[in-house]
Amino acid sequence: xYKILRKEILNPQVKLLEIExxxxxxxxxxxxxxxxxxxxxxxxxxxxIADYDREKGTVTIIFQEVGATTRLLGTLxxxxxxxxFCGPLGVASHFEGVKRAAVIGGGLGTAxxxxxxxxxxxxGVEVDVIIGFRNKDLIILEKEMAKVxxxxxxxxxxxxxxxxxxxxxxxxxxxxxGAQYDVVIAIGPPIMMKVVCDVTxxxxxxxxxxxxxxxxxxxxxxxxxxxxxxxxxxxACVDGPDFDGHLVDFDELIRRLSIYREDERxxxxxxxxxxxxxxxx
Amino acid sequence: MPNMxxxxxxMPEQDPQVRSRNFSEVALGYTEEMAIEEAQxxxxxxxxxxxxxxxxxxxxxxxxxxxxxxxxxxxxEKIYETNSLPAICGRVCPQETQCExxxxxxIKGEPVAIxxxxxxxxxxxxxxxxxxxxxxxxxxxxxxxxxxxxxxxxCAGDLAKMGYxxxxxxxxxxxxxxLVYGIPEFRLPKDLVQREIDALKALGVEIRTNMVIGxxxxxxxxxxxxxxxxxxxxxxxxxxxxxIPGENLNGVYSANEFLTRxxxxxxxxxxxxxxxxxxxxxxxxxGGGNVAMxxxxxxxxxxxxxxxxxxxxxxxxxxxxxxxxHHAKEEGIIFRLLTNPTRILGDDKGWVRxxxxxxxxxxxxxxxxxxRPIPKAGSEHILEVDTVIIxxxxxxxxxxxxxxxxxxxxxxGCIVVDENTCQTSxxxxxxxxxxxxxxxxxxxxxxxxxxxxxxIDEYIRSKGQ
Numbered sequence: 001x002y003k004i005l006r007k008e009i010l011n012p013q014v015k016l017l018e019i020e021x022x023x024x025x026x027x028x029x030x031x032x033x034x035x036x037x038x039x040x041x042x043x044x045x046x047x048x049i050a051d052y053d054r055e056k057g058t059v060t061i062i063f064q065e066v067g068a069t070t071r072l073l074g075t076l077x078x079x080x081x082x083x084x085f086c087g088p089l090g091v092a093s094h095f096e097g098v099k100r101a102a103v104i105g106g107g108l109g110t111a112x113x114x115x116x117x118x119x120x121x122x123x124g125v126e127v128d129v130i131i132g133f134r135n136k137d138l139i140i141l142e143k144e145m146a147k148v149x150x151x152x153x154x155x156x157x158x159x160x161x162x163x164x165x166x167x168x169x170x171x172x173x174x175x176x177x178g179a180q181y182d183v184v185i186a187i188g189p190p191i192m193m194k195v196v197c198d199v200t201x202x203x204x205x206x207x208x209x210x211x212x213x214x215x216x217x218x219x220x221x222x223x224x225x226x227x228x229x230x231x232x233x234x235x236a237c238v239d240g241p242d243f244d245g246h247l248v249d250f251d252e253l254i255r256r257l258s259i260y261r262e263d264e265r266x267x268x269x270x271x272x273x274x275x276x277x278x279x280x281x
Numbered sequence: 282m283p284n285m286x287x288x289x290x291x292m293p294e295q296d297p298q299v300r301s302r303n304f305s306e307v308a309l310g311y312t313e314e315m316a317i318e319e320a321q322x323x324x325x326x327x328x329x330x331x332x333x334x335x336x337x338x339x340x341x342x343x344x345x346x347x348x349x350x351x352x353x354x355x356x357x358e359k360i361y362e363t364n365s366l367p368a369i370c371g372r373v374c375p376q377e378t379q380c381e382x383x384x385x386x387x388i389k390g391e392p393v394a395i396x397x398x399x400x401x402x403x404x405x406x407x408x409x410x411x412x413x414x415x416x417x418x419x420x421x422x423x424x425x426x427x428x429x430x431x432x433x434x435x436c437a438g439d440l441a442k443m444g445y446x447x448x449x450x451x452x453x454x455x456x457x458x459x460l461v462y463g464i465p466e467f468r469l470p471k472d473l474v475q476r477e478i479d480a481l482k483a484l485g486v487e488i489r490t491n492m493v494i495g496x497x498x499x500x501x502x503x504x505x506x507x508x509x510x511x512x513x514x515x516x517x518x519x520x521x522x523x524x525i526p527g528e529n530l531n532g533v534y535s536a537n538e539f540l541t542r543x544x545x546x547x548x549x550x551x552x553x554x555x556x557x558x559x560x561x562x563x564x565x566x567x568g569g570g571n572v573a574m575x576x577x578x579x580x581x582x583x584x585x586x587x588x589x590x591x592x593x594x595x596x597x598x599x600x601x602x603x604x605x606x607h608h609a610k611e612e613g614i615i616f617r618l619l620t621n622p623t624r625i626l627g628d629d630k631g632w633v634r635x636x637x638x639x640x641x642x643x644x645x646x647x648x649x650x651x652x653r654p655i656p657k658a659g660s661e662h663i664l665e666v667d668t669v670i671i672x673x674x675x676x677x678x679x680x681x682x683x684x685x686x687x688x689x690x691x692x693x694g695c696i697v698v699d700e701n702t703c704q705t706s707x708x709x710x711x712x713x714x715x716x717x718x719x720x721x722x723x724x725x726x727x728x729x730x731x732x733x734x735x736x737i738d739e740y741i742r743s744k745g746q
Contacts, residue, residue, distance in 0.1 A: 043555035222538035263557030
C-alpha cells in the first residue's frame with residue numbers, strides 16, 4: 001500500500017512524490033489535503049494534494065524538508081511505501097462563476113497553488129500566476145505553471161532571477177495597471193498570505209487563502225487546527241483549508257503555528273543524530 | 282458458606298506517588314486467591330439482580346460461581362458468551378451504576394467486586410489459555426462497519442461469528458477508536474486492546490484503516506461495493522469548547538487533542554516518538570467526567586506540578602466513575618468544585634498565563650435532573666495555570682450524516698434509530714454507540730453493537746426470502 005511510484009527533486013529542499021493511493025485519487029480535488037505517516041511510530045502530518053491521476057490511482061505531494069518527518073520522507077525512494085496515507089480531507093476549492101483569476105504561490109505554496117491554477121485554466125478562466133521564491137535556486141514548477149496560465153510572473157526576494165521583489169508587489173502593480181480579477185488565490189507562508197490580503201482589501205477583490213495549521217486527525221476530532229475567521233472559531237481540517245483571507249486572523253494563526261517550535265527543533269536534532277548514526281555504522 | 286465480609290477484597294494498585302509519574306496500569310489485578318475469596322462473597326441470588334444492571338447481560342452469578350470453584354477458564358467462557366471484550370469492560374465499565382449497584386451485598390456493605398472479577402477472569406485466560414478460534418462457516422454476505430470503537434468491534438465480532446464477511450472502516454491509522462485514542466494506557470493497556478482486535482481478525486474480520494467514511498468513501502458507495510448492510514459506530518468525536526475568550530491561546534487543548542497526542546501518538550515518549558505535547562507545569566482541566574479525570578491524571582504523569590479539575594457543580598454531580606475520582610485524588614489532583622471558567626488569560630506572546638473563574642452555588646434541578654449551577658456575584662478569581670484542557674464533552678462528527686442521504690439525525694447531530702433494532706431511517710443502515718446517544722460509556726456502545734448485529738442478521742435473512 002501507498003507505494004512511491006515517482007520521485008523528483010524540485011530544489012535542494014523541495015521534493016515531489018507520486019504515491020499509489022487509488023481511493024484518495026478517486027475523490028481528490030484541488031484544495032484538499034491528505035494526512036500521512038512515514039513509518040509505524042511516525043507522527044501524522046497534513047500535506048495539501050499537489051496533483052492526482054484518477055486513472056493511475058495516484059496522488060502527488062510536494063513538500064519542503066523543514067522538520068524531522070519531512071526530512072525522513074525525503075529519504076524515501078521509488079519502490080518504498082508509506083505507512084499511512086489518508087484522505088482526501090477538507091473541503092474542495094470552489095470556483096463557480098470565476099472568469100479572471102490571479103493565483104499566487106509563495107515558495108512551497110506554489111505546489112498547492114498549482115492544482116488550483118490547473119483547474120481554473122482548464123475551466124477556461126483567464127489565469128495570471130504569480131510565484132515567488134527567496135532565490136533562483138529555489139524556483140519550482142515554473143514550466144508547469146507556464147502551461148496553466150495566461151501570464152506567469154516569477155519573482156525572487158534577492159532578484160537572482162532578474163525580477164526582485166515579493167509576489168504582493170507584482171499583484172499590486174497588476175491591479176494598478178488595471179488587471180481585473182474576480183478572485184485572488186494566495187497560498188504560501190502565513191505572512192505572505194496576510195500581505196496579499198492587505199493588497200486586495202482596498203480593492204474589494206475576493207481573496208482565498210489555504211491554511212495549514214497544526215492538526216492530528218484531519219477529521220474534526222482534535223480541534224488543534226482551530227483558526228479565527230470573521231470572529232468565529234473554525235476547524236481548518238473540516239471547514240477549510242480554504243478561507244476568505246480578508247476574514248482570517250493571521251496573527252493568531254502564526255502564533256499557533258509556533259506551539260511546537262522547540263519540540264520540532266529537538267525532533268530534528270534527534271533525526272540528524274539517527275541519520276548520522278546510520279551513516280557512521 | 283459465603284464469605285460474609287462487608288468489604289470487597291482490596292485491589293492491589295501501584296503506589297500513588299510512584300504511579301503519578303508513569304503511564305503503567307494503576308490497578309494490578311487480583312491473584313487467584315484474592316479472586317476466589319472475593320467470588321465467595323457472591324450469594325448466587327436466584328433472581329440475579331446484578332444481571333439486570335448489565336447492558337450486555339453477562340451471566341454474572343454463574344461466572345462468579347465458576348471463579349469460586351477455581352474454574353477460571355470456564356468462568357471466562359461464561360462471560361464471553363455475551364461479552365466479547367471482558368478484559369476491557371472489567372476495567373472501564375462504571376460498575377457502581379450498573380451491575381454492582383443492584384448487588385444484594387451492597388445493601389449492608391460493599392457489593393461484590395463484579396468488575397474486578399470480570400477483569401481477573403479475562404486476564405487469567407489471556408495469560409494461560411491459547412485462544413482457539415473456531416471460524417464459522419462463511420455465508421458469503423458482506424457487512425460494512427464504520428468505526429472500530431467498542432460499538433463497531435462488538436457488532437463486527439458478533440456478525441463474524443454468525444458467518445458474515447465483515448469489513449471495519451477506521452479513519453485513524455490504528456483500530457480501537459476511543460479505546461486507543463481516548464482512554465489512557467494507565468487505565469486500559471493498549472496491548473490488551475490490540476489482543477482483542479487480533480482476536481476479531483482471527484475470526485475473519487477485515488479492518489481497513491485510513492478510511493474516512495464521508496470523505497474517502499461514502500455510505501452509498503459501500504452499498505455499491507456489495508455490502509448488504511452498514512453499521513455506523515463512528516462515535517462522538519467532535520470536541521466542544523466553552524465559547525469563552527482566550528480559548529485559542531497557545532496552551533489550550535481539547536481533551537481529545539491532548540489525549541490523542543498522548544495515547545494514540547505516544548507523545549509521553551517524545552522525542553522517542555515523533556509527536557510532541559505541551560508539558561505544562563500548572564494545568565487546569567475543565568469538566569467532571571471520565572475524560573476530565575484521564576486528562577488530569579495524564580498531565581500529572583507528564584510532570585505537571587499542580588493539576589486542577591475545575592467543575593461547575595459539586596462532587597455528587599460528577600459523571601466520572603467513582604474509582605477514577607478516587608484515583609485522581611490519591612494522585613494529588615486538586616479539585617476546584619463549584620467553579621466555572623469565565624475567560625482564559627494570555628501573556629504578551631499569546632500563551633496561557635491564567636484562567637479567570639467564578640464560584641458557583643447549586644439551585645433548582647435542571648432538565649438533566651441535576652441541580653443547576655448559578656454564578657456567585659463578585660467571586661471572580663484567577664487560577665494561575667499555563668495549560669487549559671477542555672473536557673466538557675463531545676458530539677457526533679457531521680462527516681457521515683452530511684454525506685448520507687435519508688439519514689435522520691436529531692438537533693444534537695445524533696443519528697435517530699429504533700431503540701430495539703438500531704435501524705436508522707435509511708434501509709439497510711444501522712447505528713449505535715455514541716453516534717446515536719452522544720458521549721456515553723463503552724459498555725452501552727457494546728450493547729448497541731450487539732443489538733445491531735442481531736438486527737442486521739435478521740434484516741439480511743428477511744431480504745433473502
